[in-house]
Amino acid sequence: MKKTPLYESHLKYHAKMVSFHNYLMPIQYDSIINEHLLVRKNAGIFDISHMGKFEISGEDALSFVQQVITNDAAPLSEKQALYSPLCNEKGGIIDDILVYKMNLNKFLFIVNCANTEKDMAWLTEQAKPYRSLKLKNVTDEMSIIALQGPSSLQMLKNTLETDFKYLKRFCFDDFLMDDLSMIISRTGYTGEDGVEILVDATYALRLWDLFLKKNEAKGLRPVGLGARDTLRLEACFLLYGNDMDETVTPLETLIDWTVKFDKDSFIGKESLLEQKAGGVKHKIIGFEMSDQGIPRHDYPVLKKGEKIGKVTSGTFNPTTRKGIGLARITDQHAMAGEEIQIQIRDNYHEARIVKTPFYKRELKK
């Protein structure tokens, strides 16, 4: 079982530790509900060092990246990031990742922890024709600390004595404080404003402690993977392994916008074009329970007694105190306002398809 460099600190904050794809990670410190609300109202700090990280460099880097992702990296400026699926030849989703353009010939992929080895094997195979390409797994060398919530940019300023408001969403920059070098990226997985900070693993604990020390009086607390999941679901960010896997394509999920057919070629393009022409039969929708039932992954979804799909993600939403979920259902039912039923154990519970996301932060200038 692997531990992140922040393991001891999690214990100090009384985290409940669980095994998460070979890592011992904090699921919660206090209560998932309190941690969720803290991120919505103030700010929380997350250890997401378990995420996989690959460096891709060489003159061929861009053409390789363009080949393996379905989204388009060509328009990216240096220090800009992009969300994209990695697809196989059939258009099935191997993983969903963040692509960071470090410079002209260097990219960084942030991948799901559970998929690190699988992705590395897949990318290594795809990289074979590219002679000068270097692909390196830097997962253990680099930690990621996420600071998320409406107060996060202010707390970042308190800590680093620099205002990062100039960073647009999905942009990042290098930053050096004394001997501590890091990358500050205006990205996140909570639906709130915030940053993800990439830092050398040997300095991660120092930076984590500094953030907590400088902002504890303002209410900053560590937040675990439990609230990370409820936050991402409320913001309708998909979770690999739950909402998508290799049996579904981006066109059947909420991320059809990440497939850029005008790109010359990419792995899966032909299959995805074919699927687009033939029409997509399933869609992912968001729904809210009408009673107090809580939907969970794999629960059947029905319409007038007929099974129309399955719940892909479900939870109790701490903000509204209602059950919410995402479901993959047959396309003809996928309309906001439709009444559906969720089978929870032996009972059918009423629910309603709603517009996604469930939560959208108010945009401030």
Add this chain to the structure above:
Amino acid sequence: MNIPDELQYTKTHEWVKKIQGNEVSIGITDHAQHQLQDIVYVELPSIGRELKMGAPCAVVESVKAAYDIYAPLSGKVTKINQELRESPQLINEDPYGKGWFLHIEISNPNELADLLSPGQYRAANESEQ
């Protein structure tokens, strides 16, 4: 860990309190509510249902997942705690009091001998850790 002396227990973290005659009250222990945290939903059986010792009889859900609660004894459900429907957090706040689950009219008093004493339950938890 709070383990009241006057109750009996199961290895699966339910408690049993004798009320009167063959009627008992059941719930989950302080240890169980602490492990689950943030209880947000409870599904109880209907009154009159026959329960079998060791079989699932209720479900509690935390934010994260659903967990089965097992009948500590066989018998018929005579009363359920309706308050838990609106206020499932009572289980976290007062697991041995306002957080009770249901009453059972037990059908086989011999089963009482299979329950754990407070000392046995404490020992079982310690060996689990």
